[in-house]
Amino acid sequence: xxxHDRNTLPIVxxxxxxxxxxxxxxxxYEENVVVDELSxxxxxxxxxxxxxxxxxxxxxxxxxxxxxxxxxxxxxxxxNHAAHxxxxxxxxxxxxxLQSQGFxxxxxVDEYLHMIAAAYQIPRIESELLESLNIDKILGKxxxxxxxxxxxxxAIFAAIFPKPELLxxxxxxxxxxxxxxxxxxxxxxxMCRDMKRPCAVILSSHDxxxxxxxxxxxxxxxxxxxxxxxxxxxxxxxxxxxxxxxIPIRNEVKFxxxxxxxxxxxxxxxxxHYPNEGACAIFxxxxxxxxxxxxxxxxxxxDRLSTQKATLExxxxxxxxxxxx
Numbered sequence: 001x002x003x004h005d006r007n008t009l010p011i012v013x014x015x016x017x018x019x020x021x022x023x024x025x026x027x028x029y030e031e032n033v034v035v036d037e038l039s040x041x042x043x044x045x046x047x048x049x050x051x052x053x054x055x056x057x058x059x060x061x062x063x064x065x066x067x068x069x070x071x072x073x074x075x076x077x078x079x080n081h082a083a084h085x086x087x088x089x090x091x092x093x094x095x096x097x098l099q100s101q102g103f104x105x106x107x108x109v110d111e112y113l114h115m116i117a118a119a120y121q122i123p124r125i126e127s128e129l130l131e132s133l134n135i136d137k138i139l140g141k142x143x144x145x146x147x148x149x150x151x152x153x154x155a156i157f158a159a160i161f162p163k164p165e166l167l168x169x170x171x172x173x174x175x176x177x178x179x180x181x182x183x184x185x186x187x188x189x190x191m192c193r194d195m196k197r198p199c200a201v202i203l204s205s206h207d208x209x210x211x212x213x214x215x216x217x218x219x220x221x222x223x224x225x226x227x228x229x230x231x232x233x234x235x236x237x238x239x240x241x242x243x244x245x246x247i248p249i250r251n252e253v254k255f256x257x258x259x260x261x262x263x264x265x266x267x268x269x270x271x272x273h274y275p276n277e278g279a280c281a282i283f284x285x286x287x288x289x290x291x292x293x294x295x296x297x298x299x300x301x302x303d304r305l306s307t308q309k310a311t312l313e314x315x316x317x318x319x320x321x322x323x324x325x
Contacts, residue, residue, distance in 0.1 A: 019166050019200045025074035034060045036224040045198030049215035053320050057224040058204040062170045095164035097172045105144030120162040127161045132183045149175050169203040208313035240310025248301040249279040255299035272317045
């Protein structure tokens with residue numbers, strides 16, 4: 001075989017070989033168990049979302065996955081190497097966006113990105129994403145003069161443009177406007193579906209729509225332990241409600257007092273706080289006609305009643321209800 005034949009052969013990636021493996025991983029700080037016996041794997045082209053309440057261990061999990069923290073017990077492997085012992089060639093195959101990370105505030109955006117390119121041994125920065133994220137317009141500005149959203153866009157671009165094989169993203173779109181968020185989603189999908197070199201992505205998020213739209217598998221963790229796992233549709237089928245109404249609560253204190261006196265067959269399935277609606281009660285649709293004849297209806301905002309199909313957010317609320325989300 002001559003050199004020309006070698007250069008024209010397609011790149012074949014074994015998508016069955018895991019890029020990232022967690023094997024019975026735990027992390028403790030003295031008596032506080034943050035991650036507890038967690039096992040999963042991630043292969044090329046797969047997108048895994050990590051969901052959980054604040055303090056569930058998501059950030060610790062992601063920081064351990066790239067070697068920034070060492071597990072107390074268990075094994076984490078990236079590219080078949082121990083995560084905390086990665087060498088430079090393996091580190092160049094990673095892209096990372098942390099929840100909070102430092103930036104050289106005196107450098108311009110252009111200087112910073114060329115520093116990243118040099119670390120990844122990339123001679124030129126060529127990416128349509130530079131324009132799509134509107135970074136091309138701020139290349140001459142010092143990083144210290146930028147807004148939080150602009151810095152977040154730079155962090156995402158710096159993680160993506162080297163075309164890594166594994167992306168580790170900790171709430172990457174939390175400070176982005178909706179249109180920029182869609183640009184990032186589109187790029188992540190494209191990277192995972194790349195036939196020559198599919199990227200594996202592990203992402204933590206409090207955006208349930210983001211997780212449902214992007215992920216092949218969702219891991220919901222609670223108090224450091226795996227609560228459930230599956231595709232978004234599988235989780236909704238397993239844990240979601242069927243034929244429910246969600247009613248915002250006007251006065252939660254009065255409502256909770258009154259519903260204690262309700263017949264057992266009229267007690268709401270769950271009372272939980274939703275990001276855009278506040279406290280809501282969820283009932284079966286078949287309960288509604290009888291419920292309207294009780295005093296508790298005075299504490300419900302029936303004008304904002306909504307019938308609904310189950311969503312990943314409903315699954316999350318049901319499985320983590322009672323914790324600070």
